[in-house]
Amino acid sequence: MSLDSCHNIEDLRRRAKRKLPSPMFHYIDGGADDEWSLQRNSQAFDELQLLPNYLNDVSQVGLDTTLLGCDLRLPFLLAPTGMSRLFHHHKELGVARAAAKHGTLYTLSTMATTSLEDVAAAASGAQMFQIYVFKDRGLTRELIQRCKQSGYRALCLTVDTAVAGNRERDRRLGMSMPPRITPRTFFSFASSFGWLFNFARDPGFGLANVAHRVDMLSGGAVGVIEYVNSQFDRSVTWQDVEWVASEWGGAFAIKGMSAVGDAKRAVSSGATAAMLSNHGGRQLDGCAAPITTLPRIRDAIGDQLELIIDGGIRRGTHILKALALGANACSIGRPYLYGLAAGGEAGVDRALTLLRDEVARGLSLLGCQRISDVGRQHVELVDEWRREFAA
Numbered sequence: 009m010s011l012d013s014c015h016n017i018e019d020l021r022r023r024a025k026r027k028l029p030s031p032m033f034h035y036i037d038g039g040a041d042d043e044w045s046l047q048r049n050s051q052a053f054d055e056l057q058l059l060p061n062y063l064n065d066v067s068q069v070g071l072d073t074t075l076l077g078c079d080l081r082l083p084f085l086l087a088p089t090g091m092s093r094l095f096h097h098h099k100e101l102g103v104a105r106a107a108a109k110h111g112t113l114y115t116l117s118t119m120a121t122t123s124l125e126d127v128a129a130a131a132s133g134a135q136m137f138q139i140y141v142f143k144d145r146g147l148t149r150e151l152i153q154r155c156k157q158s159g160y161r162a163l164c165l166t167v168d169t170a171v172a173g174n175r176e177r178d179r180r181l182g183m184s185m186p187p188r189i190t191p192r193t194f195f196s197f198a199s200s201f202g203w204l205f206n207f208a209r210d211p212g213f214g215l216a217n218v219a220h221r222v223d224m225l226s227g228g229a230v231g232v233i234e235y236v237n238s239q240f241d242r243s244v245t246w247q248d249v250e251w252v253a254s255e256w257g258g259a260f261a262i263k264g265m266s267a268v269g270d271a272k273r274a275v276s277s278g279a280t281a282a283m284l285s286n287h288g289g290r291q292l293d294g295c296a297a298p299i300t301t302l303p304r305i306r307d308a309i310g311d312q313l314e315l316i317i318d319g320g321i322r323r324g325t326h327i328l329k330a331l332a333l334g335a336n337a338c339s340i341g342r343p344y345l346y347g348l349a350a351g352g353e354a355g356v357d358r359a360l361t362l363l364r365d366e367v368a369r370g371l372s373l374l375g376c377q378r379i380s381d382v383g384r385q386h387v388e389l390v391d392e393w394r395r396e397f398a399a
Contacts, residue, residue, distance in 0.1 A: 011351045011358045017322045017343045020359055024095075024349035029203060030196040031181040032094050036345045039289035040173035045297070046289030049320025052297035055390050056329045061375035069371045070378050071364065075314060075337045076162040076259040076281055078134040081111030082364055083379045084327055087283075087318055087341035088138030088164065088263075090119030091185060093213050095349040097206040101130045102353030103344060108133025110360045115164055115339075118151065123216040128158040136162040138263065140169065141244045141252065147218060152255045154217075163256045164283065165249065168264030170242045173291040186213035246277050253278025261316065264291075266301050268308045275312045281336075285318035288341055299330055303384075306334030324366025331379060332387035 039046030093099040100122040107114035108131040263283035286295035318339035347359030
């Protein structure tokens with residue numbers, strides 16, 4: 009299957025599965041515990057039905073929007089995902105270049121395998137940096153200063169990783185950094201010829217932004233879960249959020265929220281945006297799907313925060329449903345990682361093209377010219393229709 013024959017994100021997922029050794033694929037694909045939240049994230053979109061308004065002039069439609077002080081050509085951005093070198097040798101640089109080509113925001117993870125300076129130099133598009141509060145507060149402060157110096161437009165603080173989620177697929181397959189071949193995964197690695205070739209040619213899997221301060225990989229392979237549990241600070245509170253916001257002083261998003269109370273506290277703590285997220289179902293299994301928390305959070309805070317939905321998005325219609333319920337934009341992670349694994353930078357470009365075209369087509373069929381035209385009149389719960397029919 010070539011990239012041109014990939015007609016949706018699921019096609020890219022299948023191609024990625026064929027190309028990657030099993031530990032790498034399941035690191036993208038898996039979730040925590042029973043993976044209920046992972047599955048629920050996408051299924052929740054199926055409980056919403058669209059209500060188009062016809063006989064409107066849709067000869068031209070526009071996807072432009074403004075988010076975190078950035079003018080974007082798409083109503084979705086690229087979420088932070090760690091260690092992209094695991095999936096393709098183009099790593100974060102290829103993802104950032106594809107995002108810039110499409111005029112959208114790329115979010116670089118602290119856990120990246122490319123330095124924030126190299127990413128900023130390689131791509132001309134708007135970029136946000138995702139940060140954690142480390143036990144070493146000096147490292148957190150240093151990362152913020154480096155982002156300022158490199159021209160990052162926004163900062164994103166992830167707050168749902170006090171400890172690593174129980175990702176049982178990773179445990180079963182011995183997922184580690186750098187990757188290691190075990191008897192259980194030998195044939196999977198052996199059959200991934202392209203990945204192995206580039207692994208031999210470029211085995212650089214270090215965590216480029218933090219290795220100079222916390223180089224746990226220098227002693228050999230380390231489990232990702234063990235790394236998170238050893239470095240992230242479990243004592244982080246809202247006072248630390250206020251400190252990060254003050255240190256940064258610009259557009260600032262908090263990622264990992266589900267509760268109305270947290271959203272209200274974010275407003276008073278210096279955030280300008282909230283990413284409603286359950287970490288793609290990779291942290292606390294049983295968490296609400298972000299799309300289901302969106303309406304009540306928007307109603308509670310009004311326009312005090314920009315709201316970004318992160319989790320379960322696989323179609324352009326998912327993005328339209330989120331916009332209708334009050335999101336300013338959506339954030340995608342797995343869709344572009346499937347593209348990266350399927351074909352490097354060209355695969356990411358394919359993923360973004362597919363979603364862009366689906367949003368544009370869906371916007372026309374919804375009877376809207378602009379993203380800002382989409383509202384709650386365009387969506388309802390399927391159960392509401394069932395109750396009305398029963399009555």
